[in-house]
Amino acid sequence: xxxxxxxxxxxxxxxxxxxxxxxxxxxxxxxxxxxxxxxxxxxxxxxxxxxxxxxxxxxxxxxxxxxxxxxxxxxxxxxxxxxxxxxxxxxxxxxxxxxxxxxxxxxxxxxxxxxxxxxxxxxxxxxxxxxxxxxxxxxxxxxxxxxxxxxxxxxxxxxxxxxxxxxxxxxxxxxxxxxxxxxxxxxxxxxxxxxxxxxxxxxxxxxxxxxxxxxxxxxxxxxxxxxxxxxxxxxxxxxxxxxxxxxxxxxxxxxxxxxxxxxxxxxxxxxxxxxxxxxxxxxxxxxxxxxxxxxxxxxxxxxxxxxxxxxxxxxxxxxxxxxxxxxxxxxxxxxxxxxxxxxxxxxxxxxxxxxxxxxxxxxxxxxxxxxxxxxxxxxxxxxxxxxxxxxxxxxxxxx
Numbered sequence: 001x002x003x004x005x006x007x008x009x010x011x012x013x014x015x016x017x018x019x020x021x022x023x024x025x026x027x028x029x030x031x032x033x034x035x036x037x038x039x040x041x042x043x044x045x046x047x048x049x050x051x052x053x054x055x056x057x058x059x060x061x062x063x064x065x066x067x068x069x070x071x072x073x074x075x076x077x078x079x080x081x082x083x084x085x086x087x088x089x090x091x092x093x094x095x096x097x098x099x100x101x102x103x104x105x106x107x108x109x110x111x112x113x114x115x116x117x118x119x120x121x122x123x124x125x126x127x128x129x130x131x132x133x134x135x136x137x138x139x140x141x142x143x144x145x146x147x148x149x150x151x152x153x154x155x156x157x158x159x160x161x162x163x164x165x166x167x168x169x170x171x172x173x174x175x176x177x178x179x180x181x182x183x184x185x186x187x188x189x190x191x192x193x194x195x196x197x198x199x200x201x202x203x204x205x206x207x208x209x210x211x212x213x214x215x216x217x218x219x220x221x222x223x224x225x226x227x228x229x230x231x232x233x234x235x236x237x238x239x240x241x242x243x244x245x246x247x248x249x250x251x252x253x254x255x256x257x258x259x260x261x262x263x264x265x266x267x268x269x270x271x272x273x274x275x276x277x278x279x280x281x282x283x284x285x286x287x288x289x290x291x292x293x294x295x296x297x298x299x300x301x302x303x304x305x306x307x308x309x310x311x312x313x314x315x316x317x318x319x320x321x322x323x324x325x326x327x328x329x330x331x332x333x334x335x336x337x338x339x340x341x342x343x344x345x346x347x348x349x350x351x352x353x354x355x356x357x358x359x360x361x362x363x364x365x366x367x368x369x370x371x372x373x374x375x376x377x378x379x380x381x382x383x384x385x386x387x388x389x390x391x392x393x394x395x396x397x398x399x
Contacts, residue, residue, distance in 0.1 A: 018240035060356030066333025125172030283371030
């Protein structure tokens with residue numbers, strides 16, 4: 001059995017090996033079992049990392065967003081079988097790419113519409129529109145998405161609704177629901193929040209989740225002193241040298257603004273900024289059946305649905321498999337542990353959570369009432385090295 005001294009030693013080693021700073025909070029049934037911070041929020045300025053510092057969450061934003069979506073689901077705001085064209089009319093006539101015998105791609109109508117389930121479990125058929133410099137990356141459809149986004153980028157600031165409308169004419173990578181493909185489903189889900197609530201998705205998340213949980217250091221926009229508390233976004237170069245981004249990892253101003261920006265400056269849907277202590281409130285609520293500090297936030301059975309695997313065996317084998325995701329399936333916006341042996345995971349079946357591309361990780365284990373939240377901001381984030389070791393030691397510390 002390990003203990004929390006082992007976790008201290010591991011996280012300190014991360015910093016000694018080149019990580020600028022990291023923090024971790026482990027809680028069980030409302031009680032914090034472990035909380036510690038290592039390294040710096042700004043190494044050059046000699047500022048140590050503390051509980052008060054906030055991190056860019058990138059895709060860890062999904063835990064907050066999809067939790068909010070499931071809260072709206074249990075209020076009867078939508079059904080998983082609803083076609084998304086009921087909320088975005090321009091999506092009524094979707095098309096998809098189909099390879100021909102000669103390898104050329106044809107564009108044909110889809111057999112059925114994209115439904116809410118497809119955007120909740122990443123099977124709608126659109127990746128992210130990822131661009132580094134002028135070059136689309138990740139998936140061939142990304143190039144078509146980038147082309148569709150050119151007018152909005154040339155215009156400057158654009159809304160999430162404008163982005164969703166622009167994407168409606170892009171052919172999907174496959175028939176909706178037939179494959180898993182991580183990406184633009186998140187923007188469509190954020191758009192769903194706006195459509196059913198009649199206000200920006202960021203406001204919906206704030207009012208339904210951050211405020212009831214007392215997450216005062218969590219937001220989709222920078223406000224108050226959050227800009228001073230935000231950790232520096234470092235890049236790790238060969239020889240463990242921390243510095244500015246090189247051409248491989250450099251972000252355009254627009255991309256950087258999607259992680260951090262004041263109200264009104266961010267185009268599309270902005271990602272969350274928060275800290276380990278605040279996000280532990282959310283993860284403890286999910287780990288403890290929807291209740292936090294004696295107040296029910298959402299239903300226990302809704303959380304059970306959220307963490308139920310939705311992917312077929314083919315999807316798990318071909319679309320959702322690597323050493324980092326081993327043993328997990330995918331529910332609604334989050335991975336869920338199905339096979340601890342396959343994943344070398346010493347937690348419980350049904351533990352669920354997600355990861356952020358900037359180095360954040362969080363998981364809730366309802367069987368134990370346990371939550372683990374870990375954060376750093378680094379590019380490349382080296383998630384497989386940092387997260388899987390931290391996960392093994394953290395679960396090993398539990399009684």
